[in-house]
């Protein structure tokens with residue numbers, strides 16, 4: 001019989017450290033079967049959203065399990081940058097956290113402190129949580145594994161974050177930054193204008209600056225063409241739409257075809 005004794009390897013963390021790009025989508029609907037399907041379709045990760053969704057803690061736990069069944073990395077976007085929410089997400093077994101609205105180095109340091117055990121952080125320790133496979137992974141292996149494998153990603157989605165980017169990128173313990181074009185566009189006075197030349201110039205500058213450091217850049221994309229564009233611009237963590245948007249697109253396409261038959 002197989003006994004669990006090792007902390008799981010985070011394959012997307014390894015891939016991005018090796019310079020590769022990875023693809024995922026957001027899960028906002030709280031449905032584990034859809035998360036399994038995201039994995040079976042061959043994507044690399046899912047971001048379980050608790051910022052812009054009604055996903056409850058219980059649902060999030062089941063979505064993490066579904067991601068593991070689908071063999072993809074579950075990342076949790078926390079509702080806010082608080083140690084309590086970050087601890088809960090990681091103790092439940094998320095392979096990483098995505099922290100919205102991180103606009104200063106102090107906020108980035110706070111996220112790292114909450115997400116990493118000493119010496120980099122001060123994450124509260126319980127060796128029997130699901131992340132430690134309820135204690136089946138020995139404590140020292142668990143702590144070293146969690147610090148090694150957990151992704152800490154902060155969002156760049158405000159002009160203040162862009163202004164403070166050098167300091168944010170200098171924070172030890174952050175793996176990458178994730179550009180939120182929607183919130184960023186609002187803070188620049190061009191809400192939702194994804195083709196706005198100034199917005200795109202700023203996004204290019206964030207990606208280029210990030211690539212000159214040991215961190216990687218990610219971005220929210222509307223579709224595959226968008227993901228290809230930003231991948232060529234240097235982004236590695238490409239999150240395309242939400243599972244609800246993908247389902248809506250399939251429904252729209254179906255309805256269009258039905259209307260053509262009428």
Ligand code: 3PY
Pocket residue numbers: 155157179180181182183184220
């Ligand atoms: C944004 O576009 O603001 C996002 O946070 C995307 O996830």
Ligand code: MG
Pocket residue numbers: 100157180182183
């Ligand atoms: Mg946002």
